[in-house]
Amino acid sequence: MLNTYSHGSVVSVDEQKWRDAxxxxxxxxxxxxxxxxxxxxxxxxVRALKKSPYYFFQLIKYRDFYAGDDWNFWWKDIFDNYKLLPNHFSKALEVGCGPYTNMRIISKLKKIDEIHCVDPLMDLYLSFKLNWLAVMARKGKVHTYTGKGEKLEFQDNTFDLVVCNNVLDHVEDANACLTEIHRVLQPGGYFVFGQDLSDERDLDKQREKAKGFFIGHPIKLHDQVLDRLLSGLYEEKMKKVLPREAGRNSRYHYGTYLFIGVKS
Structure with missing residues (x-):
């Protein structure tokens, strides 16, 4: 069963579609x-140097001597080095962190006393021994959890920073994830949120040209739907929609949603 909104958005799917993803x-x-x-x-x-001297020197600057990256430096740049965030956090959470994480970069820019990361595939990620997440977990510097964004196993008002970049297209219920993030965030805490966006034209292209991509990304979100889901929850510090040509994957996404808010 699909829970659909306007513009062709799919906000939730059944459990089997989530498992397939x-x-x-x-x-x-x-x-x-x-x-x-x-x-x-x-x-x-080597690949970074061939692709872009800027990217190569970013790796050096941030001492990113670990395997893997999933556009994490791109998110850093597009959020302007996370300059809108305070310089210190007591307890931070990344929801849907993936194997490479955005905390890997944010923790070089901000002082974070405790870092927590949650993902349904965490057990797999910890087996990638040379990735930052696995290294930091072995050192006891990052707390890791296997779990879903729809049911975060934390008490209310636990974190003063929650990060969720390009995760909601992989979940079972986007609204439930956003509700849980708001619940575990402290009043006055910061929410950093980025998401690729899809409209009806993008959905048609994804179905026709990229069946595997469509299976792996069952949730499809339009910026007006996200506006509705986030309405009234945060004091906005940043909200913008990047146009198609400025996004990571212009072929399948009409834009990118960027949001930083403070919990009211």
Missing amino acids: QEFERAVWISGNQNNSFLRVVMKF
Whole structure:
């Protein structure tokens, strides 16, 4: 069963579609981390130098000597180095952190006393020994949890920072995830949220040209739907929609939603 909104948005799906999406993601990350070795770390720098000297020097500047990256530096740049955030947080959570995480970058820019990361595939990610998440977890510097965004196993008002970048297209119920994030965030806490957006034209292209992509990303969100889901919950510090040409995947997404808010 699909819970659809206007503009072709799909806000929730049944559990089987979610499980199919998770299996798609699992296969993607296993394929990308089969050679989780020091050679892969070296090749990350070689590819970065060939692609962009800027990206190469970002890796050096942030001492990112770990395997893997999933557009995490792109999110850093598009959020302007997270300058709108305070310089210190007591307890931060990343929901749907993936194997590489955005906390890996944010923690170099801000002082964070405790870092917590949750993802349904966490057990898999911790097996990628040279990734930042696995290294920090082994050192006891990051607390990791296997779980869904729809049911965060934390008490109300626990965190003063929650990050959720490009996660909601993989979940079972986007509204439930946003509700849970708001619940665990302290009053006055910051929510950093980024999301690829899809309209009806994008959905048609995804169905026709990228069946696997469609299976792996069952939730489809329009910016007006996100406005509605977030309405009245936060004091907005930043909200913008990047146009198609400025996004990560202009072929399948008409825009990118960027939001930083403070819980009222």
